[in-house]
Amino acid sequence: MSQTATQTSQQAQTGLDDEQVVVFDVANEFYAVNIARVHEIIRLQQITVIPGAPEFVEGVINLRGKVIPVLDLRKRFHLNVSEHTRSSRIVVVELSNQTIGLIVDGVSEVLRIPADQVDPPSPLVAGIDSRYLRGIAKLENRLIVLLDIDKVLSILEQQQIEASSLN
Amino acid sequence: MKGKNMAGKQLTFDATPEELNLFISEGEEQLEILNQDILRLEQEGDSNSELLQEIFRAAHTLKGSSGAIGHQRMAKLTHSAETVLDHVRRHTLAVSTKLIDLLLQSLDVLRTLLDEVTTGIESEITIDKLCDDLNGLVIQNNKTEPEQQAAAPKEQPEKSVKEAKLTLEDFISGSHIWEIDCAIDENCLMPAGRALQAYIAVQQFGKIIQSSPPADIIEFGKDLTVKNLHFELDLAAQMDGIEQALKSVLEKIPEIKVVSCKTAGAGSPANNAENQNTVSCSATIDATCPMPAVRALQAIIAAGKFGTVVSSTPSAEDIDQSKVTAGTLVQMQVTPNMPLSEFIDSLRNAINHIPELAYVESAQTQPEHTAATAAEGKNITPAAEKTVTENTVKSAAEPKNSTATDAETQSKTGATASHAPRMVRIDVERLDALMNLVGELVIDRTRLARIASQLNGHTDNPAIVEDLTETSRRLTRLSDDLQVEVMRSRMLPIESVFSKFPRLVRDLAQKVSKHIDFIVEGKDTELDRSVAEQISDPIIHLLRNSIDHGIETEEERTAIGKNPVGQIRLSARHEENQIVIDVEDDGHGIDSEKLKAKALSKGLITSETASHMGTREALELIFLSGFSTAEKISDISGRGVGMDIVRTNIEKLNGSVTLETEIGQGTRFTVRLPLTLAIIRALLINVGSQVYALPLNSVIEALRIEAKEIRSINNHEAIELRGEVLPLIRLAEFFDGKVERNTSADAREFIVAVRWGNRRGGLIVDSLIGEQEIVIKSLGNVFRASNGVSGGAVLGDGQVAPILDIPAIIKQIISAERDRVPA
Numbered sequence: 001m002s003q004t005a006t007q008t009s010q011q012a013q014t015g016l017d018d019e020q021v022v023v024f025d026v027a028n029e030f031y032a033v034n035i036a037r038v039h040e041i042i043r044l045q046q047i048t049v050i051p052g053a054p055e056f057v058e059g060v061i062n063l064r065g066k067v068i069p070v071l072d073l074r075k076r077f078h079l080n081v082s083e084h085t086r087s088s089r090i091v092v093v094e095l096s097n098q099t100i101g102l103i104v105d106g107v108s109e110v111l112r113i114p115a116d117q118v119d120p121p122s123p124l125v126a127g128i129d130s131r132y133l134r135g136i137a138k139l140e141n142r143l144i145v146l147l148d149i150d151k152v153l154s155i156l157e158q159q160q161i162e163a164s165s166l167n
Numbered sequence: 168m169k170g171k172n173m174a175g176k177q178l179t180f181d182a183t184p185e186e187l188n189l190f191i192s193e194g195e196e197q198l199e200i201l202n203q204d205i206l207r208l209e210q211e212g213d214s215n216s217e218l219l220q221e222i223f224r225a226a227h228t229l230k231g232s233s234g235a236i237g238h239q240r241m242a243k244l245t246h247s248a249e250t251v252l253d254h255v256r257r258h259t260l261a262v263s264t265k266l267i268d269l270l271l272q273s274l275d276v277l278r279t280l281l282d283e284v285t286t287g288i289e290s291e292i293t294i295d296k297l298c299d300d301l302n303g304l305v306i307q308n309n310k311t312e313p314e315q316q317a318a319a320p321k322e323q324p325e326k327s328v329k330e331a332k333l334t335l336e337d338f339i340s341g342s343h344i345w346e347i348d349c350a351i352d353e354n355c356l357m358p359a360g361r362a363l364q365a366y367i368a369v370q371q372f373g374k375i376i377q378s379s380p381p382a383d384i385i386e387f388g389k390d391l392t393v394k395n396l397h398f399e400l401d402l403a404a405q406m407d408g409i410e411q412a413l414k415s416v417l418e419k420i421p422e423i424k425v426v427s428c429k430t431a432g433a434g435s436p437a438n439n440a441e442n443q444n445t446v447s448c449s450a451t452i453d454a455t456c457p458m459p460a461v462r463a464l465q466a467i468i469a470a471g472k473f474g475t476v477v478s479s480t481p482s483a484e485d486i487d488q489s490k491v492t493a494g495t496l497v498q499m500q501v502t503p504n505m506p507l508s509e510f511i512d513s514l515r516n517a518i519n520h521i522p523e524l525a526y527v528e529s530a531q532t533q534p535e536h537t538a539a540t541a542a543e544g545k546n547i548t549p550a551a552e553k554t555v556t557e558n559t560v561k562s563a564a565e566p567k568n569s570t571a572t573d574a575e576t577q578s579k580t581g582a583t584a585s586h587a588p589r590m591v592r593i594d595v596e597r598l599d600a601l602m603n604l605v606g607e608l609v610i611d612r613t614r615l616a617r618i619a620s621q622l623n624g625h626t627d628n629p630a631i632v633e634d635l636t637e638t639s640r641r642l643t644r645l646s647d648d649l650q651v652e653v654m655r656s657r658m659l660p661i662e663s664v665f666s667k668f669p670r671l672v673r674d675l676a677q678k679v680s681k682h683i684d685f686i687v688e689g690k691d692t693e694l695d696r697s698v699a700e701q702i703s704d705p706i707i708h709l710l711r712n713s714i715d716h717g718i719e720t721e722e723e724r725t726a727i728g729k730n731p732v733g734q735i736r737l738s739a740r741h742e743e744n745q746i747v748i749d750v751e752d753d754g755h756g757i758d759s760e761k762l763k764a765k766a767l768s769k770g771l772i773t774s775e776t777a778s779h780m781g782t783r784e785a786l787e788l789i790f791l792s793g794f795s796t797a798e799k800i801s802d803i804s805g806r807g808v809g810m811d812i813v814r815t816n817i818e819k820l821n822g823s824v825t826l827e828t829e830i831g832q833g834t835r836f837t838v839r840l841p842l843t844l845a846i847i848r849a850l851l852i853n854v855g856s857q858v859y860a861l862p863l864n865s866v867i868e869a870l871r872i873e874a875k876e877i878r879s880i881n882n883h884e885a886i887e888l889r890g891e892v893l894p895l896i897r898l899a900e901f902f903d904g905k906v907e908r909n910t911s912a913d914a915r916e917f918i919v920a921v922r923w924g925n926r927r928g929g930l931i932v933d934s935l936i937g938e939q940e941i942v943i944k945s946l947g948n949v950f951r952a953s954n955g956v957s958g959g960a961v962l963g964d965g966q967v968a969p970i971l972d973i974p975a976i977i978k979q980i981i982s983a984e985r986d987r988v989p990a
Binding site for chain 2: 046054065
C-alpha cells in the first residue's frame with residue numbers, strides 16, 4: 001500500500017490529464033468512480049426493503065431526510081453475494097437526475113490516475129458487464145476498473161422498463 | 168408598429184418591477200371580474216345597470232393602468248372593448264352572442280398580453296383583427312358615423328371623442344382649449360408609436376378635440392410618416408402649471424419634442440371655479456401603497472365624477488412625475504355638481520372603494536381658502552411632500568371647518584384602515600421550502616418523543632426524563648401549530664380553480680348547442696396550493712364529460728318532460744381531512760348494461776366477466792383506459808382517455824374518484840383529495856421485519872379477529888364485516904409470496920380494512936404499530952415498477968417505511984377474486 005502511495009504521488013507530479021478517483025473493492029476487484037461524482041461515503045445502515053424492486057436494488061435509506069435507493073454492486077455485477085461486513089460501505093454518488101447509494105465491500109483510497117494509463121474496456125477483464133465500464137487503469141501492481149456510473153443505473157432503468165412492459 | 172409583432176421580442180415597460188407586479192396582480196383581478204361579469208351580462212342582459220358599471224369600471228381601470236406602464240397593445244385592445252361596453256352601458260348597443268363572444272375573446276387575448284408583462288417577451292398574438300371586430304360592432308350599430316367621418320375628415324373620429332367623454336366626461340370644467348404642437352425626431356423608427364404615446368399623454372389632461380394626424384391613424388398604428396403632431400385639448404380640469412405639466416409629460420417620451428403649448432383663448436382657468444362654492448376633500452394613500460401616484464390620480468378622477476376639480480395637492484404635475492409618496496394626503500378643491508351631502512356621500516363611497524385609499528374629510532371652504540390653496544399649488548416645488556405636510560397640518564388645525572359628519576367619517580376611516588388586510592407577497596418556492604423544513608421538523612419531533620419514551624425507566628434520574636418528555640410534548644404542540652400555519656399560508660380558496668369553469672362550460676355548451684345552467688358552490692373552500700394546481704385538469708375532464716355525454720340535447724330533454732335547460736352543479740366542501748368535490752349533472756345517467764356491452768365490443772372484458780359483473784363493477788368500467796361511451800368522438804371530450812386519466816391523476820394525489828348514477832336522473836362524480844400532499848397521517852403496521860405505512864384516509868378500521876373467522880369463499884379468503892363480505896389479502900404473501908401461516912386453532916390475525924373508491928378490502932398484517940404523521944418522499948424512478956408501494960415515509964427513528972399503494976393492492980384483490988370465480 002505504501003508503495004502505491006509513493007508511486008501515485010510521483011505520478012501526480014508528472015501527469016497532466018490525471019483523474020482523481022475513489023477506489024473501492026467489490027469481491028476482491030478494484031473499482032473506481034470519479035471523485036467529483038462521489039457525494040459521500042457512509043457506513044452501512046439499516047436498509048428498508050421495497051417490495052417488488054429489482055433484485056439488485058437493496059432498498060432505500062434515509063440520507064438526512066432524503067430517501068435514496070441503494071444498489072448492491074455485487075448483485076449488479078452478478079458476482080457472488082456475501083454477507084456485508086464491518087468494512088462494507090455505502091458510496092453515495094450523484095447521477096444526473098438523482099442520488100443513489102452503492103454498497104461496496106470496502107473503500108480503499110483516493111487515487112490519481114494518469115490518463116495514459118487507462119485502456120478502453122475489454123469484455124475479458126474483470127468478468128463484469130462491459131457496458132458499465134469506462135476503461136481500465138493499469139497501475140504497476142493492479143488493475144482498477146473505472147465505472148461509468150451513469151450507465152449503472154440507466155441500463156438498470158432500461159431493463160426495468162422492459163420488465164414492467166412484460167408484466 | 169409592424170415591427171412590434173415580432174415574436175420573442177423583449178419588452179420593456181415604463182414602470183418599476185414593484186409597479187409591474189402590482190399591475191399584474193391587479194390586471195389579473197380585473198380580468199377575473201370581467202370574465203365573471205361578462206358571463207353574467209350574457210345571462211342577465213343589459214338591464215342591470217350596476218353590473219354594467221362594474222364591467223365598464225374594470226375595463227377602464229385596465230386600460231388606464233396598461234396605458235400607464237406603456238403596454239400599448241393592451242391599452243389599445245381594452246380601449247376597443249371599453250368603447251363597446253360604453254355603448255352597451257348607454258343602451259345604444261344590444262347584448263348579443265357575438266358581442267359576448269368578442270368580449271370573451273378579448274379577455275383571452277388580454278390575458279396573453281398580461282402574461283407578456285410577466286415574461287417580458289412579446290407573444291405572437293395580434294390584436295388588430297379583434298380590435299376591428301369590436302369597432303365593427305359599434306360602427307355597424309351606428310351606421311351614420313362613418314359617413315360623418317368621411318364628410319369631415321378633419322373632425323375627431325367618433326370613438327376618440329367618446330373615449331375622451333367617457334374617461335373624463337363629468338370631470339370637465341368649462342371650455343378651455345390648449346393647442347399643442349410636437350415634433351417627432353427625424354430618425355425615429357416608430358413615429359406611429361411615439362405619436363400614440365403623445366396622444367395618450369395629452370389625453371390624460373382632457374378631451375382631445377382635434378388632432379393631426381387624426382386619432383384613428385395614430386391609434387391604429389397605420390404607417391405614419393408625419394413628423395409633426397398637433398393636438399387641440401379641452402382641458403379636463405383647470406390646474407395651475409398645466410403648461411409645464413403637459414410639456415414635461417410629452418418631453419418624457421423619447422424622440423418627442425414640444426414645439427409649442429399654448430392656450431387658444433377662452434377665459435382664465437381659475438375664474439369659473441373660484442366663484443362657486445368649493446369643497447375641500449382629502450383622501451389618504453395607504454403607507455404601504457407601491458404606486459401612490461396612481462392612487463392619487465384615481466382619487467382625483469373619482470372626485471371629478473361628482474364635481475369639478477379646481478385644484479389638487481399633490482398637483483397633476485407631481486402626480487404625473489410620480490412625486491407622490493405613500494401615506495400622502497391627497498387634497499382636492501372640488502365644486503360639486505350635486506347637493507353637498509350627496510356629494511360627500513358619493514365621494515366617500517367612491518374613494519373608499521379604491522384600494523389603498525381612505526376618504527378623510529370634506530369641508531365646505533371659503534373662496535379665499537381655495538384661492539390660497541390654489542396659489543400654493545402654483546408654487547409647488549419638487550419638495551411636494553412639504554406642501555402636503557403643510558396642508559395636512561392646516562386641515563388638522565382647522566377643526567371649526569369640520570362638521571360632525573367629518574368626525575364620524577374620520578373614525579370610520581380609521582376603522583377601515585386598521586381592518587384592511589396587510590398583505591405580503593411571498594414567492595411560492597419560499598413557501599415550499601418552509602413546508603419542507605416543517606416536514607423535517609415533524610420527523611425530528613417524533614424522533615424526540617421516541618427517545619423520551621425509550622429513556623423512561625432506563626435512567627436513574629427520572630426528573631430529567633420527565634423534563635424531556637414535557638419539552639418534547641411542547642415541541643409537538645408547537646410544531647403542530649407551525650405546521651397548521653404553514654399549511655394555511657399555502658391554502659387557496661378553491662375559487663382560484665373554479666373561477667375559470669363558468670367560461671369553459673359556456674363555451675363547451677355552446678359548441679354542442681346545449682343550454683346549461685352551471686351552478687358553483689363552496690367557492691370559499693380552502694385547499695393546499697399543490698393540490699389546487701393539480702385538480703383543475705381532472706375537474707375539467709369531468710365537466711366536459713357531463714356536458715358532452717351527461718346532459719341530453721334540448722329536444723331529448725323536452726321530449727321526456729325535463730327542463731330543456733340542463734343543470735351542472737360543481738361543489739366543494741371539507742370533510743374531515745379531505746376536500747370533496749362533486750360534479751353533478753341532471754342528464755340521462757349512465758346505463759351499466761350499456762357500459763358492459765361497450766366494453767365487451769371493445770374487447771376490454773370477456774363475456775364471461777361481463778356476466779358476473781354487478782352494477783357497481785360495471786360502472787367502474789368507465790375508468791378503464793380505452794373506454795368511451797360517446798357514439799361519436801367529439802372534440803370536446805376525448806377519445807376514451809378522459810376518465811382513465813382522471814382516476815390516475817387523482818389517485819396520484821392520494822385521492823379517489825367515485826360515481827353515482829341513476830338512469831334518467833343524472834350522474835354525480837365525487838372527487839376526494841387530501842388537503843395537502845406533503846404530510847399525511849398514516850397507520851403503521853408490521854409485516855415480517857419491516858414497517859409499512861398505510862395512508863389513514865384509506866383506512867376504514869383495524870381489527871383483530873380469530874383465525875377461524877376467516878372463511879374461504881371460492882377459494883379466496885374473506886371475512887364478514889357487519890354483514891358485508893370483505894375480501895382479504897395477506898400482505899406477506901402479496902410482497903414475498905411466502906406462506907407461513909399460524910395454523911393453531913386459537914390464532915389471531917390483525918386485519919386492516921381499507922377502501923379505495925367504493926371498493927373495500929382487508930389486509931392481513933403481522934401487527935399494528937400505531938398512527939403517526941409521516942412526510943411523504945418520492946422513491947424515484949428505480950422503484951417505478953414496484954407494485955403496491957407508492958412512496959416512502961421517514962419515520963421518527965429515521966427509518967424509511969414504504970407507503971402502501973392501497974389502490975394497487977385493492978385492484979390486486981379484485982382481480983384475484985375475479986380469477987378465482989369458477990366459470
